[in-house]
Amino acid sequence: MNFKSILFENWGIKLVSLVLSLTLWFFVTSKGKTEMMLTVPIELRNIPQGMAVVGDVTGYLEARVQGQERVLRDITIGKKVVGVIDLSMTRVGENIVRISADDIKRPAGVVVTHMSLSEIRVKLEPLVRRSYRLRPVLYGVPAPGYRFAGTTVTPQRIVAEGPDSVMAALERLQTMPIDIQGSSASLTVEPKIDYRGQPVKLLEKNISVRVIIERIAK
Numbered sequence: 618m619n620f621k622s623i624l625f626e627n628w629g630i631k632l633v634s635l636v637l638s639l640t641l642w643f644f645v646t647s648k649g650k651t652e653m654m655l656t657v658p659i660e661l662r663n664i665p666q667g668m669a670v671v672g673d674v675t676g677y678l679e680a681r682v683q684g685q686e687r688v689l690r691d692i693t694i695g696k697k698v699v700g701v702i703d704l705s706m707t708r709v710g711e712n713i714v715r716i717s718a719d720d721i722k723r724p725a726g727v728v729v730t731h732m733s734l735s736e737i738r739v740k741l742e743p744l745v746r747r748s749y750r751l752r753p754v755l756y757g758v759p760a761p762g763y764r765f766a767g768t769t770v771t772p773q774r775i776v777a778e779g780p781d782s783v784m785a786a787l788e789r790l791q792t793m794p795i796d797i798q799g800s801s802a803s804l805t806v807e808p809k810i811d812y813r814g815q816p817v818k819l820l821e822k823n824i825s826v827r828v829i830i831e832r833i834a835k
Contacts, residue, residue, distance in 0.1 A: 663705035679733035749790035757798025
């Protein structure tokens with residue numbers, strides 16, 4: 618069998634057939650495909666142990682995606698597309714973290730063709746612990762014939778944890794206002810803490826404040 622003659626015989630017809638086959642394949646695979654713009658939320662993961670992200674970090678990016686209409690329609694009605702940024706290799710201080718299409722988690726068959734961001738800036742600080750005496754803040758006055766006689770806090774000292782710069786500026790720790798308006802008996806509450814909008818976490822559990830209300834002696 619002469620393979621050379623088989624390969625090159627009527628080569629023009631075979632070339633046209635190949636082009637037609639490729640064109641048909643492209644048409645079939647691309648049929649129903651479309652593009653759309655998405656607002657993609659950014660999630661920071663694998664923050665190094667003992668560190669915290671501080672300051673403003675970009676929370677979203679715009680991405681143009683391509684895929685079958687049905688798949689993109691599913692994305693718009695609930696299937697989540699998210700940018701997952703790995704911080705495991707970052708250090709204390711300012712970091713510039715690159716973003717690639719591989720960081721965009723999306724359904725199979727969806728291709729990212731463009732992103733509005735190629736990098737984000739992330740600042741890290743070490744986590745610091747500090748001990749505080751919790752200061753109760755009260756609101757209102759007891760019922761007529763009664764008076765406020767003091768508070769006790771359990772535990773006496775509370776350990777809080779947060780980024781270095783935040784803890785350095787946090788001089789005291791206090792509760793949100795505890796309502797004693799019209800009280801005629803002592804009360805014990807699990808207080809809400811006033812963090813003043815700062816990323817602070819308490820390491821103590823079962824914190825309670827007892828507010829002592831006494832009858833006024835006649």
